[in-house]
Amino acid sequence: MPPKWARKILAWSCPKDSLEEVQGDLLELYNYWLETEGEREANKKYILNAIRLQRPFSKVQGKPSIKFNMSAMLKHFSVVAYRNVMRSRSFSLINIVGLSLGLASSLMILLWIMHERSVDNFHTNNTQLFRVYTNFTNQGQIMDAGYNTPAMLPAELKKEIPEIEYATGFVKYFRLSLQDDIYETFRVGDKIEKLKGSRAEKDFFKMFDYKLLAGSAENALTGPQSLCVSRKMAELLFGSADNALGKTVLFDGRKDLIVTAVFENVPNISTDQFDYLMNWDAWVKENPFKQSWGHFGTLSYIQLRPDADWKKVENKMKGFLKSRLGGMTADRKIELGLQRFGDQYLHSKFENGIPTSGRIEYIWIFSGVAALILFIACINFMNLATARAVDRSREIGIRKVVGSSRKNLIWQFISEATLFTFLAVILAVGLVHLFLPWFNELTGKDISLPFGNPYFFLILPLLVIMMGLLTGSYPAFYLSSLKPTKILKGSFVFGHGAVFFRKGLVVVQNVMSVLLLIATLVISRQTNFIQSKNLGYDKENLVYIPLEGDLISKYSIFREEASIMPGIKAVDRCSQFPHAMSFRLPAVEWPGQDPNMMINFALASVGYDFVKVMNLKLIEGRDFSREVKADSTNFLVNEEAVRQMRLKQPVGQQITVFDKKGSIVGVLKDYHTNSLRESIDPIVLDVKEHLNFGTILIRTQPGQTKVAMESLEKICKKINPSYPFLYTFLDEQYGKLYKSEEVISRLANVFAILAIVISSLGLFGLAIFSAEQRKKEIGIRKVLGATLGNILSKFSFDFLRLVFLGSAIAIPISWYVMKGWLQNFAYRIDLAWWIFGLACLITVIISLMTIAMQAVKVGLKNPVEALRTE
């Protein structure tokens, strides 16, 4: 047989009337060539002939009149379409605006999704870059998983596994307690700047695409004094990025560093944000505990050789820690895993010890929303177009009688729809352009329309054509099938099937708007709940000041002086941020402990006044006291700890934390140690007023924040002159924990409103259509004595049925989806029935208002007008 593709070409291109004989002839010849000249030659000839038979080579002269006709028809169609738009301006406006609203919002979502997907995916070596994660198994069960690894891991991995080309560590959280917000201090002359940055190994710039403006990737991070700075930092410290190289910077008031490289500011599509990088080994040397394999506190990034199979490397790495960490068994172990570097942003939530979900869920949800909105908009368009068919039925009838073929009519409607979508797409792009700044502010991104991207201009016309076909298809095929005699006689009524279809579309739309409405209500209520929930401590009027510079050694002076300043109630310190305690370890031992049980305690060191500053409640025992000497080794725990430790008599119980031995003096009432996504951890607090890490907590007098801040600034300037005065408020920081929920909630609001607007348009279309259809029926009712009220209720009821049906379908779906979403939170609102009720009520009211306009119009009409044709 000749090659398939050649046969396809032939079948596809040959005019239908001569296809059969040509295929036959060629096949016969092929067989002849096959016998005489062999397969190769035969194939070649067949292909050659198939190609030579293509239109341009073997064009059979067509009738020129058809060509002429086509262009004339096209012209005619566009004229008719234009006149139609102009004749019913408001109607066309609604239609185009509705469609472009839908398009604009889905375009916006699409841009957002594209942006989200691009995060961390911009590196040239993207496919070879990986991030190491660890998971901890105890008693055969995965207990915990995360990205933290020992500081020596990257270098050791590179040494041991040949497939790894480059490896580097990276620091995200500097000190145990402090999250992303740690600023370090740099000084050049008398310029002092606080900036955020990290430490990395010498491979770093070879692996990632952070552009170097000065210095080389090879030598940027080799020396113990090397410092790579961003353009921003160079400009801050030296005035320009050009002359920073080789300059000396005083770091933290104690160490001189030399600028070895300047890199372009890190783009915001990178999860790692840093303004400087310093030498890794020097940092590890300064922090001896980082040299322990048991200290999991930094991130590891690796780059594989292009030919390496990452699954195999992952398998090799799995048990890497076994020989380095003692005490691992088959049942109790810490294993390594690999995740693509580009996946870390969207997949950062661990399930079963593997990073699977995370932000990607929002991507899916919003993809769904975008598709839904676009779908609703298209449905509307079809609905409105068919509703208008009644007006245009005569046109169609005449066209048919005069001799228009069905094909022509179909083309007419599709080209009209394409014209509409063309206008709508242009409008939508305009809308997106207009609203993008606002959208960026909402989502905290900097998305722009990809005008520079050739695909963009390829996709838009494609979108126009596709949507034109989609939206034009129903009116085109339906309307063109109508019988001209019937239409022209004036008895034009839609069949049952058509009516059913249109009603179905309205129901589908309604389901969508109710769904989105319920989602909005639930999300905003949950966000409210989070913000207003009593956390067990007083989060207002609490100030954080970082403990740094001279404040460390002079902390007690600071505390004494600050406590008596105006506006300040109490001062204390804590090794972790109390609103987000992320440091958890199973490091507590006590007599009578079940050896198989692993409890992760949130451990924090505080001062004597912590309970007072935080306004915590004690339910048993007493607070720490300076008068009691033994309190320097005693502990406070919370109710959760008592519960998990199964203590009957908590007060007086001896416990050991790391190597500190003491007894529990009091039990605190549970308070939230983290965001409400997580449940309350068991807490163990001890007093360590001399350590140099943590944050200072200051309780100010309510209403006197300004005075208090002035006093604090004065003291800080005095005690710690080489550091700028830096502070944050606890409630602010707490709010930041829910940034993503905040964004989602706002987005959901916007899209719910859009969905409702768009689906009201749909209902509006159906109302017009139905009013037209039932003109005579209503006329007769009026003649027989029906009042306006009667007609209104009769008319509205039909629609309300659809709305109710839509709601009934939407409720279980939304219940299921929202329940899933709420699972993200350990503390969440109930899915109360009234949320669903309210959503339905809102939809019903809006629908009623939409329908009522048409109903009143119909009800007020003089029945004579409707009935005189009979």
Place this chain on the structure above:
Amino acid sequence: MILLTIAVIGIDAYGVNISQELEHQTGRSIDFSTVHTTLKRLEDKGFLHSKMGGATKERGGRRKRFVSITSIGYKALRESQGVRNKLWSQIPIQFQIKSI
């Protein structure tokens, strides 16, 4: 030329045997596609008349389109032959001999 070949084959002329016959007679290989297009053109001019034949197995069940010369076609053939003959007869003698 093709018209002539069709006349030579007589009845049952169709794409394949026309191109084969041509190849045979002239010794030159002739593209099927050329034959096909020419047939189409000749039919449009009214020189040929075509009808579909029965399906055969060797062609994958596809029918043949048999062509036969119409009277106009025959007339055209004749005319061209007449022109050629007339031209031939006017060539000087010595060339005629030489070429023989």
